[in-house]
Amino acid sequence: MNLNAPSPIVAADDCIEAVQVSKAFGKRIVLDQISLTVKRGEIFGLLGPSGSGKTTLVRLITGLDVPDNGSITLLDVHMPKLSVLSRIGYMAQSDALYGELTAQENLEFFSSLYGLRGAVLKKRIQEVAELVKLSGDLKKPVQLYSGGMKRRLSLAVALMHKPEVLILDEPTVGIDPVLRKTIWDELDHLRKNGVTILVTTHVMDEAEKCDRLAMIRDGRVIAFGSPEQLKTESHSSTMEDAFITYGGGAA
Numbered sequence: 001m002n003l004n005a006p007s008p009i010v011a012a013d014d015c016i017e018a019v020q021v022s023k024a025f026g027k028r029i030v031l032d033q034i035s036l037t038v039k040r041g042e043i044f045g046l047l048g049p050s051g052s053g054k055t056t057l058v059r060l061i062t063g064l065d066v067p068d069n070g071s072i073t074l075l076d077v078h079m080p081k082l083s084v085l086s087r088i089g090y091m092a093q094s095d096a097l098y099g100e101l102t103a104q105e106n107l108e109f110f111s112s113l114y115g116l117r118g119a120v121l122k123k124r125i126q127e128v129a130e131l132v133k134l135s136g137d138l139k140k141p142v143q144l145y146s147g148g149m150k151r152r153l154s155l156a157v158a159l160m161h162k163p164e165v166l167i168l169d170e171p172t173v174g175i176d177p178v179l180r181k182t183i184w185d186e187l188d189h190l191r192k193n194g195v196t197i198l199v200t201t202h203v204m205d206e207a208e209k210c211d212r213l214a215m216i217r218d219g220r221v222i223a224f225g226s227p228e229q230l231k232t233e234s235h236s237s238t239m240e241d242a243f244i245t246y247g248g249g250a251a
């Protein structure tokens with residue numbers, strides 16, 4: 001479905017809805033009338049080259065910033081709204097971790113903000129550490145972690161309170177292919193358990209793994225649909241070709 005800023009049809013199973021969202025920094029228009037919907041329980045990708053506006057959109061969706069125009073609804077709540085934060089897990093592009101604390105202490109600190117403590121907290125730390133393959137490194141100060149380990153710990157932090165919606169800004173940057181696969185398998189598993197996942201990427205093979213995605217270029221949605229749909233409609237054999245056909249250029 002090639003879009004020229006249409007209004008999405010709002011359905012009961014919509015989890016995230018952006019309607020005609022625009023944002024400028026100074027004179028620079030970074031998002032230009034973006035409209036999209038993310039359904040409950042799907043993995044939705046925002047695919048676009050560096051600087052296309054993905055992080056800006058994600059920050060508006062999580063309520064960290066406000067649009068100049070348009071509206072965003074997350075879990076039926078008009079954003080920004082503080083009360084929704086306990087229902088979402090957000091992993092920013094740069095890791096917000098305390099380097100001098102161990103991984104375990106970081107997990108304990110961030111989880112305490114969600115009221116997790118005692119035996120429940122202990123058990124959950126073991127679960128998420130297992131998931132991101134950091135069980136053996138929990139006692140290490142984070143400043144000794146590699147970039148990929150920090151990304152995995154950030155993912156663990158986002159997962160601790162079992163959020164309904166996971167919003168991940170380039171979760172696999174700096175992560176080796178084997179672990180990347182592990183993380184995508186886990187996203188798949190979470191989706192099967194009903195978690196809605198919004199993920200930004202500029203990697204085509206990750207876009208392929210999403211149920212649906214929006215291709216973004218210069219702050220506009222240039223195409224919207226499932227990977228198969230986008231390839232078929234653009235007569236392309238690869239996502240990269242589809243992106244170029246829709247006017248994206250090399251991502």
Ligand SMILES: Nc1ncnc2c1ncn2[C@@H]1O[C@H](COP(=O)(O)OP(=O)(O)OP(=O)(O)O)[C@@H](O)[C@H]1O
Pocket residue numbers: 025030048049050051052053054055056057093202
């Ligand atoms: N706070 C800000 N003030 C001024 N300009 C900003 C600000 N935040 C983002 N921008 C600009 O907005 C544009 C879009 O940035 P954004 O981070 O949303 O893109 P992106 O698609 O996430 O890129 P990347 O893949 O590199 O993270 C860029 O040109 C960036 O420089």
